[in-house]
Amino acid sequence: MAMNTTVTPPAAGQSGLRGAVVGDTRLSSINGEEGKLIYRGIDIHDLARHSSFEEITYLLWFGSLPTQAHLDEFRARLSKHRALPPQLLALLRDLPKQGSPMDALRTAVSALGLFDPDVNATSRESQIEKAVRLTAIFPTILAAYHRISKNLDPVEPDPALDTAANFLYMFNGEAPDAQAARVLDVSLILHADHGMNASTFSAIVTAATLSDMYAATTSAIGTLKGPLHGGANEGVIHNLLEIGDIGAVDQWVEKKIAAHEKIMGFGHAVYKAYDPRATELKQIALEAGSKAGSTKWVEMTERMEQAVWKIKQLYPNVDLYSASVYYTLGIPTPYFTPVFAISRVSGWTAHCMEQYADNKLIRPRANYVGGRGVAYVPIAERSQDITV
């Protein structure tokens, strides 16, 4: 019987799986036409203004808004798992100091699985335990790698501090002021989950093979690193620094668009309206800039937004204003995408748990467009490479 190898090719505009649905989720939903985002039904603006990263992590994993007592218990549980196992610290010390912190994070998370005696356990409780371990330790890994690469001693986590404040504390070696911690906390809320984004898809493809959550998270970190996904916020600050001054923004934008170059921080695969996360981040970028005594970067960003809109009618995405927020917080550029990861791990692990609860191997097909019936020429008869 002839093998059926033909696959219906994607319709125009459908390449890159645009519009394809991989499964059901109760975690978050994007209305791209109206520029709306909800986590478990709750509007992102309400969460950004009133919630905390720990609370929305609880919301994503357990499907409920916790009481104060449950939230306190949850914070304590995260706190218990923040410290690095000594072997992991030794591993971080052995890595090249000039490496990308995303690569260091990916390597450390991959190794972390080896230190979990229950790595292959599959009960819901063991999945929660892994999600807690992963989410708790991201800030510690990144802060330690940063300090080691600067020949400084890593700082132990402070059990009294939550994720955002703890990261700034371990990174800088001094406790952040309340406003800086809140600014980062809001940013973490806004980045925690976002439908079936590329890195979440990577995570669930790995989880769907019934591989463990450390492996799934390692896949996701590799995917988040790319400049078309989490890496875009670093591109934004490179652009702002290259432009240097608000007066040079328009001409720079015109040149880039004329050269058909992508401008980082604009456009989105799903939003065809203003990204609601960018609305919140713009506001906190302005507030953080005013507090720090310089709104230069956020003003340049606003100018860039206007210039891009004028020529190309593209909306900003989450990365446009997160760049000036992180820059104002004093976070070095190579740590912008890692900060995104500190937040998104809560979403990755939530999606893994959904996947494990109702699993089906994810195995799409590709549309083969190569040749057929090509003759095999034995190597002895080839005077040169034969391109087929």
Ligand SMILES: CC(C)(COP(=O)(O)OP(=O)(O)OC[C@H]1O[C@@H](n2cnc3c(N)ncnc32)[C@H](O)[C@@H]1OP(=O)(O)O)[C@@H](O)C(=O)NCCC(=O)NCCS
């Ligand atoms: C995110 C992204 C990959 C979405 O891609 P997409 O929905 O497939 O959009 P397309 O690439 O099909 O873009 C449609 C049009 O807008 C243009 N466009 C999209 N994003 C652009 C950008 N950031 N700068 C300039 N032009 C852009 C495309 O070149 C294309 O123009 P054309 O119709 O003249 O060819 C894309 O917008 C991008 O690369 N953005 C920059 C990276 C970024 O900020 N990523 C973070 C996402 S949260």
